[in-house]
Amino acid sequence: MSSVIDESLLEGGEGSRGEILDAAAEAFMRKGFAAASIDDVADILGCTKGRIYHHYRSKADLFFDVHRRGMAMDLQAVRSCMAEERAPLDQLFEMAVAHLMVVMSQIAYQRVAVQGLEMHLAGQTTPEQRKTLRAILTMRDEYEGLFAGEIERARAAGAIPEQDVHLVVKAFMGALNWTTIWYRQRRNQSQAERRRIAEEIARFALRGLGGPPAPAAAPAAGGKA
Amino acid sequence: MSSVIDESLLEGGEGSRGEILDAAAEAFMRKGFAAASIDDVADILGCTKGRIYHHYRSKADLFFDVHRRGMAMDLQAVRSCMAEERAPLDQLFEMAVAHLMVVMSQIAYQRVAVQGLEMHLAGQTTPEQRKTLRAILTMRDEYEGLFAGEIERARAAGAIPEQDVHLVVKAFMGALNWTTIWYRQRRNQSQAERRRIAEEIARFALRGLGGPPAPAAAPAAGGKA
DNA sequence: TGCATCCAACGTACTGCGTAGTATGTTTCT
DNA sequence: AGAAACATACTACGCAGTACGTTGGATGCA
Numbered sequence: 001m002s003s004v005i006d007e008s009l010l011e012g013g014e015g016s017r018g019e020i021l022d023a024a025a026e027a028f029m030r031k032g033f034a035a036a037s038i039d040d041v042a043d044i045l046g047c048t049k050g051r052i053y054h055h056y057r058s059k060a061d062l063f064f065d066v067h068r069r070g071m072a073m074d075l076q077a078v079r080s081c082m083a084e085e086r087a088p089l090d091q092l093f094e095m096a097v098a099h100l101m102v103v104m105s106q107i108a109y110q111r112v113a114v115q116g117l118e119m120h121l122a123g124q125t126t127p128e129q130r131k132t133l134r135a136i137l138t139m140r141d142e143y144e145g146l147f148a149g150e151i152e153r154a155r156a157a158g159a160i161p162e163q164d165v166h167l168v169v170k171a172f173m174g175a176l177n178w179t180t181i182w183y184r185q186r187r188n189q190s191q192a193e194r195r196r197i198a199e200e201i202a203r204f205a206l207r208g209l210g211g212p213p214a215p216a217a218a219p220a221a222g223g224k225a
Numbered sequence: 226m227s228s229v230i231d232e233s234l235l236e237g238g239e240g241s242r243g244e245i246l247d248a249a250a251e252a253f254m255r256k257g258f259a260a261a262s263i264d265d266v267a268d269i270l271g272c273t274k275g276r277i278y279h280h281y282r283s284k285a286d287l288f289f290d291v292h293r294r295g296m297a298m299d300l301q302a303v304r305s306c307m308a309e310e311r312a313p314l315d316q317l318f319e320m321a322v323a324h325l326m327v328v329m330s331q332i333a334y335q336r337v338a339v340q341g342l343e344m345h346l347a348g349q350t351t352p353e354q355r356k357t358l359r360a361i362l363t364m365r366d367e368y369e370g371l372f373a374g375e376i377e378r379a380r381a382a383g384a385i386p387e388q389d390v391h392l393v394v395k396a397f398m399g400a401l402n403w404t405t406i407w408y409r410q411r412r413n414q415s416q417a418e419r420r421r422i423a424e425e426i427a428r429f430a431l432r433g434l435g436g437p438p439a440p441a442a443a444p445a446a447g448g449k450a
Numbered sequence: 451t452g453c454a455t456c457c458a459a460c461g462t463a464c465t466g467c468g469t470a471g472t473a474t475g476t477t478t479c480t
Numbered sequence: 481a482g483a484a485a486c487a488t489a490c491t492a493c494g495c496a497g498t499a500c501g502t503t504g505g506a507t508g509c510a
Contacts, residue, residue: 032343050485053470170403171430172429201392263495479485
């Protein structure tokens with residue numbers, strides 16, 4: 001792992017940079033990269049541009065850091081649930097739920113990460129920024145590869161029908177990631193309610209692969225409705 | 226020009242406005258609404274802003290028209306395949322394939338339509354524009370309602386398990402619409418190849434609903450099990 | 451047929467504003 | 481004293497929108 005990833009990506013919203021990242025994620029989520037201004041971010045923080053430009057050299061660099069932190073959240077959550085040995089389809093279910101829980105609890109960062117996907121920034125970036133962008137997209141490819149790998153394992157094990165893995169992983173991720181588009185966090189929405197949503201979406205995605213009709217719930221959770 | 230949906234929405238790229246719409250869809254797809262300039266659109270056409278502002282009062286109005294035309298494409302394709310009477314799951318499969326074929330053949334318009342979903346444009350729109358925006362979003366809700374209705378029919382007929390229809394329709398549309406994110410049209414990509422992709426994605430989405438494992442051949446007619 | 455008129459469909463040239471980025475104070479902590 | 485962590489004040493520029501000029505084709509009329 002030639003890590004571009006260091007621990008600073010996982011530190012919480014504490015610290016000045018963490019607060020800036022949170023505010024930037026919020027602003028970019030609301031208006032998008034191009035429409036959101038640095039002053040918007042500063043307003044959320046109740047400060048001025050000076051503070052932001054003291055920590056980040058440009059708006060693009062700030063965006064990259066938000067994007068990267070969003071990806072780091074995904075990676076950490078999914079990797080941690082890949083520690084245990086499970087059958088591929090059970091593993092995929094856990095990964096999907098973990099991903100969805102991150103999406104719903106960190107909707108701002110996750111929407112920014114999706115924005116980064118659609119954005120080309122062609123021409124309007126410096127060579128150094130393009131290098132950073134490539135690194136982030138590689139990070140995302142690796143992330144999608146974690147899911148693709150498990151799907152491939154399931155296919156090789158005969159747990160799901162023969163199919164174009166490169167294609168269905170897109171549909172799989174789509175079913176999950178579309179959550180960033182429609183989901184709105186409600187006040188007083190319990191963790192349990194979020195988990196119900198996550199499991200329902202994850203079940204949909206798992207069934208989409210064509211496995212056994214009734215994917216069992218997690219052994220620890222034990223939630224047969 | 227404050228008419229709602231008329232036949233002009235379905236006219237092809239011919240005509241001056243049609244050309245402008247095509248160019249605008251291209252520009253908005255490449256850079257997004259905020260980053261794309263009217264001059265970008267003009268450059269694609271090889272003309273100047275004058276031509277565009279002669280036909281559209283503002284950038285937002287132009288965007289709305291592209292969005293609306295994208296939705297009209299979807300509606301026409303899906304409605305036309307709803308003419309025949311089919312079992313709900315068969316109907317859904319045809320609808321999904323039709324939707325995906327439109328997405329792949331009109332990727333620019335479809336990506337703009339997705340952009341419109343994420344965009345709030347809060348505050349920076351006139352009351353009249355907000356009214357137009359509401360109309361378009363209503364159009365999209367109705368479109369999603371076509372799919373939700375068929376899913377509900379399938380559920381009521383016992384063809385798929387009991388589940389939260391409002392939730393799974395999001396996952397369903399996500400599996401389909403995510404195509405706007407990852408799909409790139411290849412040169413020399415045959416219609417048959419596109420159909421193969423569409424059917425593979427559609428199968429995934431159909432299986433996600435939890436219907437019969439094999440592509441619907443078994444008679445699902447009859448009351449609840 | 452020839453000509454004048456009118457207007458749609460642009461092109462040209464310009465303005466005003468929002469915003470990214472910078473240069474330079476000012477404060478607090480070590 | 482020095483530097484990190486900001487705030488303040490400013491500039492440069494891109495872009496949406498506008499005012500106005502230009503052209504070509506349709507129409508009316510002698």
